[in-house]
Amino acid sequence: MSVAFDSGAPANSALVDAVAFARDALIADGEKPGDHLGARAEGDYAATHYFAAQVPGYRGWQWCVVVAGAPDATGLTVSEAVLLPGDDALLAPEWVPWVDRVAPGDLGPGDMLAAPEDDPRLVPGQIDTLDVDPVDRDQVGQVAGEIGLGRKRLLSFDGRADAAQRWYDGEFGPASAMARSARHSCGTCGFYLPIVGALHGAFGVCANELAADGRAVSADYGCGAHSDVRPVTGGGSPAYDAYDDGAIEVVTTAKSAGAAESSAADAATQA
Template identity: 75%
Template structure:
């Protein structure tokens, strides 16, 4: 049997397709088109007009056997049309996270292959990216070339501000953290007299570029482990037709 014989008969079976939807309790809108699907099947499309399904359409696939004039219904489905309202594409969490998203008590694990972190035994060639000249490093470390340096009081005032501020151990973020900055791979200890107590955070999703106490902490510590499991549980499809409409009674009916 050829397409030329079977397809027109099935494409013209609009009433059969509409009846299949009505039998399912649906109220299809206008017929918007039909398309042959191979030699012995055709798909019919109807406006859905369902609340919450703007731009969706009903699709009814009908079929006909080569030796019979009977048209049967193979499948009924609700499909999105060209202008359908759809959920946005799913994006993995590690691509959605942005600086500023981390809150007190949140946990943010660095990926196992994070290029920002290396094992502790690897030589990181720890030289300044701003001035790789060794003499310049020595000069900067001892204060040569600067007319004035912080006094003991100046250092103490700065340490008190940093310790008591938003990136100290008493902050809400630190109180909700399991790990402290002193053991974090993103922690860069500062040079000089405050070396033992403070550093700079190098994690763009945390306190990036801020002076943090060695006792401060957040959920983006380099030792935080990623959650296990296969993600969200799988649920069965929701049946809109199973919703029971219950009339609300007033106080006088109680």
């Protein structure tokens, strides 16, 4: 059973009633339309017919066929036929550009991940040595490499700020559980290798293979493997030194002496 939708426009009854004509147009195009869901008058010259779509993977979608014709003419024509989603249609999630989908940890062996040309984290950073004497050009290039020049792109202020904030708030920052329970900070540790550049004073790399080895750590981060941690003395529990009972002096009081004499008398009586 079809339903006539009211569009508020004058209706051409011949176009609204052209259900079979609209269905045949879909069949001629190789489709298999389902039930007729209704028709909508689009004025005196067009009407839209809706059919259930029996297309695998398109649950809740429907065929939309626009039939056109003049009110005083007997011939009909199909303006367009499209597949449209219904109210309960199964739709794909909204498309998100890859640059917004990539997350830390997604990069695998062999993957290529190019930074956008307009990446705000990077700025041009190349150095021109073409006007330097060829004999000195290699030396200039070596010095430039040591101080961080010679690369086509360098971290911008925003790039450095983003990295610093991410590292400071992360697992190896001062707010982590490990850092809060540590007595010493990384900035005073012998295993701490400060990084070069603008972040020199705030971050470094841990060189202790038993701690945060190879990780960027905040100078305010800390752990129990600091180079200034001293080994525990004694052979007892790691939390306490061994109990030395040889340093205790035994003192006999009057009460304890009377108890000792009483015990001796009882022992003699039993004997």
